[in-house]
Each structure stands twice: as C-alpha cells, then as structure tokens.
Amino acid sequence: MTEHLTVVSHPLVQDKLSRMRDKDTPTAEFRSLLREAGQLLAYEATRDLPMTTRRIETPLCEMDAPVLACGAPVLVSILRAGNGLLDPVMDLLPDAPVGFVGLYRDEETLEPVQYYFKVPAEIAERPVIVVDPMLATGNSSAAAVALLKRAGARDLRLMCLVAAPEGVTCMKRAHPDVPIVTAAVDECLNEHGYIVPGLGDAGDRTFGTK
Ligand SMILES: O=P(O)(O)OC[C@H]1O[C@H](OP(=O)(O)OP(=O)(O)O)[C@H](O)[C@@H]1O
C-alpha cells in the first residue's frame, strides 16, 4: 500500500456507516452493520497483500493459480472495540493467526492504558492488519503499533471505521510506514476526545454497555 491514508468511499460502506452513526440504531443492528462494513473495509485493507502462485489442477488442466504469498496475514484487535471489526475479517481470513492488544483510554489524560498483550509468533514474518473502529487522538493505535513493532512486526496496516484528522496526523508522525484504511475522516475531536460527528463510543455501542 503506497498511500498513507485510504478513505473507502464505496456507497455500501458509507450507507452502513451512516446507519451506525445514528444514535437510535440499536446494539444488534449496530453490530450487524459493523460486521458488514468490516468485510468491505477488509477487502480494501488486504488489496496489496503479497501474492505468489501455486501449481494446481482444475478439472480441465494444470495452472499456476494466484495465492497469498505468506499465508493469511496476522490480525490484531485493539481491545475491546476492535473485536467488533475482528469478527468480519476473521470470516474472510479463517486461517489468520490473531493477536490482542488490550488498551483503554484514560478519560482524563486521553492516554492509553495497557492491560493485555498476546500476539502470535507469525507477527514477525507476515503482514499484520491492526483493527480498531475508532482513531481519535491516535494515541491508542500509535501505542499498539509501537508494541507490535517491539514484538517484531515489520509490515503493518491499520484498519478503522472512523478517524479524526488528529488521529491520522498522530499516526503519520509516529508510524509513517503504517498505512491507514478508514471509511471516514470526520471533522474534529470534542473537548472529551470524542470524534465529531463520529458515532459515540464504539465499544459501548457494539457491546451494549454505557
Ligand atoms: O485514538 P484514541 O484517542 O486513543 O481513541 C480511540 C480508542 O478509544 C476506543 O477505545 P476505548 O478506550 O473506549 O476502549 P474500549 O474499546 O474498551 O471501549 C477505541 O476503540 C480506540 O481504541
């Protein structure tokens, strides 16, 4: 992926995102929409995965068929809201090894607090797709990517649903080598660090908490 930022403007993605933004969309529908949008975003986030060929035999003849060069990429979810995007990507890449970075954002400082880290060994030799629906200040994603690099990851990309300009700038400064795929870059952050217009707290809306 050569672009640092890809905004997926596809009508299906935009329509689903608009329905997720609506405060009256209930949890079950929000979750389904996140699943559907996640599959479409994954299509874009996996566009540049390295390919090779494998000799196979169709019922008619032999051919060199295109296959993923390194097997499935490693998926990493930033807990907890990342899990809502992880599910649809796992559907598309059922062989993918999966890691988790547990982070929550301190409400006062907006700094991420780490509480969990577990990633598969393949992280050092395969492309890695980090998933988190919200890129707000960018502090959580930047911290997660730093932890993953420390664990050996070299080829990373971040897939999110809604980004703030501040988050994109933060990631570009901290990790210019990590492309971002998102459905939208919104206007700004409010005084509490929430994306405006955004969709609220993605974790709460996905899991029905408050
Ligand atoms: O870019 P930032 O300013 O760091 O904000 C984005 C982070 O905030 C949300 O997580 P949250 O802290 O709400 O944790 P949760 O997923 O457990 O709800 C979101 O899922 C991101 O991880």
Ligand SMILES: O=c1cc[nH]c(=O)[nH]1
């Ligand atoms: O708008 C925001 C910002 C951070 N985390 C969220 O879930 N939503």
Ligand SMILES: [Mg+2]
């Ligand atoms: Mg949250």
